[in-house]
Amino acid sequence: MEKIKVAVIGATGAVGQVFMWMLADHPWFELTYITASAARVNQTYGESVHWLLPFEMPHAIRSRTILEFNADAMKKEGVKIVFSALPANVAAEAEPLLRDMGFFIFSNASAMRYHNNVPILIPETNLDTLRLIEQQGYPEKGFVVTNANCVTTGLAMAVAPLRKFGIKELSVCTYQSVSGAGYPGLSSFDITDNCIPYIGGEEEKIEKEIKKILSFDPIVDAYSVRVPVMFGHLEAVWLTLEQDVSIDDVIKTWDEFREVPDLPSTPARPVLYDAANTFPQPKYAFWGTPNGMEVYTGRMKKRGNKIGFMLLVNNLVKGSAGGSIQNAEAFVKMYGLR
Template identity: 40%
Template sequence: MIHVGVLGATGAVGQRFVQLLANHPWFTLSTLTASDRSAGKTYGSVVNWRLDSPFPESVRDIVVSPTTVDAVKDCDIVFSALPADIATTLESEIADAGVGVFSNASSHRMAADVPLMIAEVNPEHAALIDLQKKNHNRDGFIVTNPNCSTIMLATALAPLMKFPFTTINVATMQAISGAGFEGVPAFGIYDNVIPYIGSEEEKMSREANKILGTFDGTQITGAPFTVSASCNRVPVIDGHTLNIWIDVPATPDEVIEAFRTWQPPFSGLPTQPEKTILYLPDENRPQPRLDRNRGNGMTVSVGRVRDGIRFVAMGHNTIRGAAGASVLNAELLHTKKYF
């Protein structure tokens, strides 16, 4: 039995973690943490459940713990939905205490010995854990998943890495759930597009290079391309859409064939979708409302491949782009005996 906890269990991503872990076939959800005002109360009495799936009754009576190292010391692994300012120190302390941390926070993503993983795209980067344990003299570890929009970008690019390219331009249309339940005031987003998301463009520019870079056993060499991103918040609840331009020396038919034939290096994990990447031939797809829940929210849909090369990618930002990606990373590392 693998005991797991969720740090920051009442927020938007925290609730997604709870949804995905409540009845997980491998992991037993035993610890939930939140702010001091929620600690000591049952999860069912403090959480304002806002997901479009039923509240999992199996977690209703779990008593919420304060978000501390002591609260999770009996867990095998924890999933972190903490804000970056809190995660920076606390996640390191938890790893030092011997617990594996699967983090959705940005705090440690670019650390040289921390895997920044999309399970199906760069599973070989998991070997950084051995270096991290040695470097920090710790029994635990930290594994991060990327920024939500970067996950869609890097996943869509994975089948195209066989073609040489150096420049990526991407414009995002990002759902309001990416800012958290209280992140975007209704009066600000109704009838509107907000052409700025704090630090999002910088994250996309840095993270994709690390994810798609090569690991030689001691370090990652970043992928040989540059990313220029423009990020926008749009009045969509869930589902980030990306318009992508790349200087690939290939025809649209060759790119479509790459999307259709690409296969991840493993299969059969509980959270893994049947199709990690799904090409949609209709000229008006993908669309968030119609396609975000494909593969239980874990499929990245692509379409509108045109000369240039230009195409559209879309995925569910709080599932594939956050909690689901982290849970899938944990499933993969369980099969590799990291915990």
């Protein structure tokens, strides 16, 4: 079956690299057009990019030429889907322009995340919100779909199947890797042998987005800390529940969590629990099939009607580019684009 032609804009940053890696041999999508900053135009991807991921760059993308950002040229090449890894301030201008030209935008940026007719989509948790694209004018017009903040994505995955127990309060402390700050990110003088107990805007995003994604309204409190590890965001979560449930009830609910159609980037078990005292850890961030798309939970505790646990999300894959690719797959599946 003919593949759908796609573009990646902002292809050389940390999130852009994950887009390139995951699209290099995607079964549904053909990587047709890539852009980066003006200084990189006409360079090959292999010579231009400072590769950050913990494995070799795929050979299929090394010789790709970086092109200028030109919506007309993308149209001429037959691009239908655009994956955006742009900074929020740039995305705020570029994404509406592309949408108005009829492109289907799947964005990692926060620029349009809080528009009422723009889904913050995580297919396993709120697939029905994808239909908000019809309020943007689809199928006659283009649209924008965003994925959540990387921490919120992992949190939503673990919490979504537990909504049936009634969640009154949610508190979370996050321990976020340096790759979440992008490249070049933080100075080594600031983060080496150190933790920074503030990430600008992060706590507000978590508290706001989790409610929109899961369509509920508990009390939400968050602290966010930057820690000196490369990949993976660790989160310590406490839920105050309306029902008195056991630890076994929660684990069973995660084990049975299957609420998404069969998509290439969706793991068979999206939330995996392990009872080992040392699980999960950031060094497991790229585990799983597909790599980095599973959310890991562990360290379960029960205090009355409160349940506590730790979780790990790959901030660049499930929490960023991989989530956007999965969102595009969900769109293709739901609307029969293939």
